Amino acid sequence: xxxxxxxxxxxxxxxxxxxxxxxxxxxxxxxxxxxxxxxxxxxxxxxxxxxxxxxxxxxxxxxxxxxxxxxxxxxxxxxxxxxxxxxxxxxxxxxxxxxxxxxxxxxxxxxxxxx
Amino acid sequence: xxxxxxxxxxxxxxxxxxxxxxxxxxxxxxxxxxxxxxxxxxxxxxxxxxxxxxxxxxxxxxxxxxxxxxxxxxxxxxxxxxxxxxxxxxxxxxxxxxxxxxxxxxxxxx
Numbered sequence: 513x514x515x516x517x518x519x520x521x522x523x524x525x526x527x528x529x530x531x532x533x534x535x536x537x538x539x540x541x542x543x544x545x546x547x548x549x550x551x552x553x554x555x556x557x558x559x560x561x562x563x564x565x566x567x568x569x570x571x572x573x574x575x576x577x578x579x580x581x582x583x584x585x586x587x588x589x590x591x592x593x594x595x596x597x598x599x600x601x602x603x604x605x606x607x608x609x610x611x612x613x614x615x616x617x618x619x620x621x622x623x624x625x626x627x
Numbered sequence: 628x629x630x631x632x633x634x635x636x637x638x639x640x641x642x643x644x645x646x647x648x649x650x651x652x653x654x655x656x657x658x659x660x661x662x663x664x665x666x667x668x669x670x671x672x673x674x675x676x677x678x679x680x681x682x683x684x685x686x687x688x689x690x691x692x693x694x695x696x697x698x699x700x701x702x703x704x705x706x707x708x709x710x711x712x713x714x715x716x717x718x719x720x721x722x723x724x725x726x727x728x729x730x731x732x733x734x735x736x737x
Contacts, residue, residue, distance in 0.1 A: 543723060552635070554714065554727040555670070562723075570724070602669060606723055614723050615660060618669035 515539045518603050518619035526627050531590040533622045535603030543606045544586040545616065546570075546578060548599040555602065561586055593626040600624075631728035633715050638734045639705055647700045647731045649715035657720040661689050661700045664712045664730070673713075674700065702733070710735045 516537045525531055535544065542563050547555040547570075557570030559578040567578060575597060577589045590597055600623050604616040630652045639645040651659070658677040662670035676682055676691035676698060688701040702709055712732045716725040 545724075547727075552729055554631075554729040555716075557724060557726070560724060571726075608723075613658070613660075613672075613675040614718070615672045615675060616662075616670075616725060618671070620669050621667075 514620060516603060516605055516617055516619035518601075518622045520622060521620065522623045524625045524627065525593055527592075527594055529593050529626075531593050531624065533588045533601055533603075533624070535586045535588070535619055537584050537603075537605045537617075537619075539605050539607075539617060540583075541605040541607050541617070542583065543608065544580065545604040545606070546576075546586070546588045547602045547604060548572070548597075549602060549621075550599050558588065558601075590624075593624075595626045598624060598626045631715055631717055631726060633713075633728040633731045635729065636732045636734070638736060639702075641705055641707060641735055641737050643705050645702045645705060645733060647702070647713050647715075647733070649698045649700070649728060651696050651698075651715070651717045651728075653696075653717050653719060653726075655720035656693060656717065658718040659689075659691055659698050660716040660718070660725060661687075661698075662714040662716065664714060666711070670714055705735050707735050707737070709733065 545560040546558040561580045603619040633649045661673040664670040674689035681690045686703045691698045712730040714730045715728040
């Protein structure tokens with residue numbers, strides 16, 4: 513089983529709909545992240561959380577919100593989806609800085625299409 | 628902010644060597660990562676450099692020069708399965724946020 517699990521893996525929705533992408537992890541990491549990936553633009557950080565009570569905006573947070581329900585769960589919401597939010601979304605986790613390299617461990621991705 | 632530049636695409640022959648360059652501009656540098664990403668899959672960690680020099684891990688090596696804001700990933704004895712995108716990412720000293728370059732797609736031909 514994957515250590516970082518995202519649901520749904522694929523979703524097609526319509527403009528204006530509310531969408532939630534969920535992420536759960538079994539790695540025991542404190543830190544969790546949401547990235548989106550668009551062709552040619554690489555991975556861009558949407559939101560990140562260093563523990564349950566800590567939520568921070570990334571470089572492209574407009575139009576998104578997050579909830580850290582528990583150490584192991586971090587969900588991303590699009591309150592009113594629009595077509596330019598069509599992308600591949602990745603959840604990632606990392607250990608605290610100072611423990612190992614602090615590398616990111618990614619989920620398998622959630623492909624979202626907004627019509 | 629951070630600017631991270633890497634070539635968009637490279638082509639190489641099976642068995643050959645390919646070098647993927649990454650240049651960056653950042654304040655408060657705290658490490659550079661390379662990830663491999665096959666089409667439609669999650670990125671997977673390849674290497675990490677925080678001090679100047681070469682880190683070797685099997686067929687893959689990564690080099691860092693902090694004064695030049697420069698890194699490269701060297702792939703030796705290329706195999707068909709190495710066809711993938713390679714992502715350069717820089718971490719700042721404050722926090723553990725990684726900023727990614729656009730990725731370099733490497734195509735390995737027979």
